[in-house]
């Protein structure tokens with residue numbers, strides 16, 4: 001990994017137009033003292049942007065205030081401080097968060113969670129630029145750059161009567177919308193590189209991503225945004241040894257997505273590769289998801305000669321998931337030599353009328369006799385019907401008889 005390749009201006013990693021425009025807004029915001037409102041889903045980087053605005057300006061202290069954790073009876077004193085004797089237990093004067101932020105920047109994080117009664121006090125403070133500590137006789141003027149952040153829809157909160165409209169308009173001045181990660185997925189590879197570098201710098205193994213895993217991560221929507229991506233990589237780095245991370249290393253919460261994206265990739269590969277030996281999904285205007293999944297798994301099994309481990313890797317899903325789905329759809333994996341495909345090929349003996357019988361003949365004496373005729377044909381894994389003409393083979397079957405028994409699908413015997 002090459003740390004210098006990662007563009008980290010203002011601490012933001014990414015080269016997308018979205019990140020570029022946030023960098024420009026940070027720069028503009030740092031040139032004035034207007035209140036800034038940061039809007040965006042959880043984990044998109046609101047706090048990172050708030051800090052970047054402060055860093056670009058560099059005055060005074062940066063005081064983050066978690067509005068959701070301000071507890072009712074203490075809210076006023078936490079924010080504005082108190083004077084000695086203001087209430088029992090107030091043995092000395094105490095400075096509040098607002099006073100600490102004087103000359104610097106205060107981030108009102110999760111402003112949407114600020115209790116209603118506190119919204120009035122904050123509004124007054126924003127309008128007058130002064131506050132009064134609990135128990136104090138006089139107000140004090142302060143100069144603070146206010147940044148507010150929330151993942152809530154503040155307009156909807158106003159409409160629902162949970163957020164004061166006057167406070168909303170006071171804050172709605174210099175607004176920065178931080179897009180969810182799914183809207184700037186092109187930054188994912190750089191972010192991955194950045195977080196893996198960080199993990200390595202903290203003493204975890206040096207890791208890179210396998211192509212399949214990268215494709216899976218690019219196709220995921222990351223509802224928890226960049227924080228979810230970061231935690232996912234940290235977890236994988238903590239549990240893995242040096243080398244390339246694979247889809248199987250993903251946390252269990254992402255495995256269902258890995259399974260479906262593996263199936264999608266395989267379907268695409270099948271669609272776009274006409275020379276593939278195995279069939280594509282049935283061409284019907286509407287195919288149920290279950291049918292298409294069953295068909296894709298069957299195709300993958302056929303493509304790998306029925307090897308379950310290989311199939312799971314090809315599909316980008318865990319073995320357990322593959323086994324469960326095979327069970328669900330009545331598909332059987334290969335327990336026979338490589339030249340036979342997984343249970344869709346079976347050797348059958350002709351009956352007295354020359355028709356192939358359903359179960360392989362298991363009589364060891366007859367099976368060991370040389371020159372016994374056998375019909376060999378394929379069974380479509382979806383319909384369990386024969387798909388090609390029986391082909392008469394001759395030869396000893398001693399070695400193959402137990403193999404054939406395992407290969408015949410017992411759940412979906414050929415009709």
Ligand SMILES: Nc1ncnc2c1ncn2[C@@H]1O[C@H](COP(=O)(O)OP(=O)(O)OP(=O)(O)O)[C@@H](O)[C@H]1O
Nearest residue numbers: 011012013041042043044045046047048151226227
């Ligand atoms: N563009 C980025 N480049 C690098 N790291 C980022 C970027 N955006 C966010 N992060 C990282 O993602 C994590 C989450 O970011 P942050 O805490 O700022 O999100 P948030 O929007 O405040 O989330 P929440 O609403 O849940 O509080 C942090 O570790 C942050 O450093």
Ligand SMILES: [Mg+2]
Nearest residue numbers: 046047109149
């Ligand atoms: Mg935050």
